[in-house]
Amino acid sequence: MKKHIPNTITCCNLICGCIATYCAFHHGHQIAFIFILLGAFFDFFDGMTARALGVSGRLGVELDSLADCVTFGVAPSAMLFTLFNHVAYPSFMGNEFFFNVMPFTAFIMAAFSALRLAKFNIDERQHTEFIGMPTPANAIFWGALISSSETWLISPRFNAFFLFLFMILFCWLLVCEVPMFAFKSFPKRTGKWKVIYLCIAAGLLIGGAIVGATDEGITVWQGLSRGAAVCIGLYVIISIVASLLPKED
Secondary structure (H helix, E strand, O other): OOOHHHHHHHHHHHHHHHHHHHHHHOOOHHHHHHHHHHHHHHHHHHHHHHHHHOOOOHHHHHHHHHHHHHHHHHHHHHHHHHHHOOOOOOHHHOOHHHHHHHHHHHHHHHHHHHHHHHHHHHOHHHHOOEEOOOHHHHHHHHHHHHHHHHHHHOOOOOOHHHHHHHHHHHHHHHHOOOEEOOOOOOOHHHHHHHHHHHHHHHHHHHHHHHHHHHOOOOOHHHHHHHHHHHHHHHHHHHHHHHHHOOOOO
């Protein structure tokens, strides 16, 4: 019986991803982001539960990747798809071809997420640290950004061309050979950077909540979501900086 518990948790992650995708297509971006976060919660605990119960196996690994591909690949891509349908288009893209084609480019990110997950499964270097941006971090960034700042993203101050370039940047981050933090351990070389990041991230989330509570223009949820997006951006920057520092013996 206990061998089915981790897979059940993984399936909960998959179901969250399906619901998030549905909500994204029906313009419920905040609800979609909530289910992405809920999926991340289940994703965190399925592997931990499998190791605690001593029932880790190939079935669980493959099922976990499939669930992650939906929750952290397809769901945020669906949010981008709907955003491309409402974002402003610059004059050189102001024709039916771009209006009809650009939204579907959002699913490039789903493909890169799947590639990232496949690489993770066969890369022996990623037991303690990630190589490239983990898919949950990417999904949380886009979910937080779109659900909290959609009004700004679809305003004339932003446009489809910038959105496409921004998406491509994150697609590259998913599969690049840049070491990024995993919080499974705190080795000497990167442990202090992880502690610094966690302290700053906590401050950003608390600050976002305070701004949301005091600023009549946004809600507490929007403030927290914007703080989460900044936290993911900071995670990438600090990981890159730490990777460039000389290794200690």
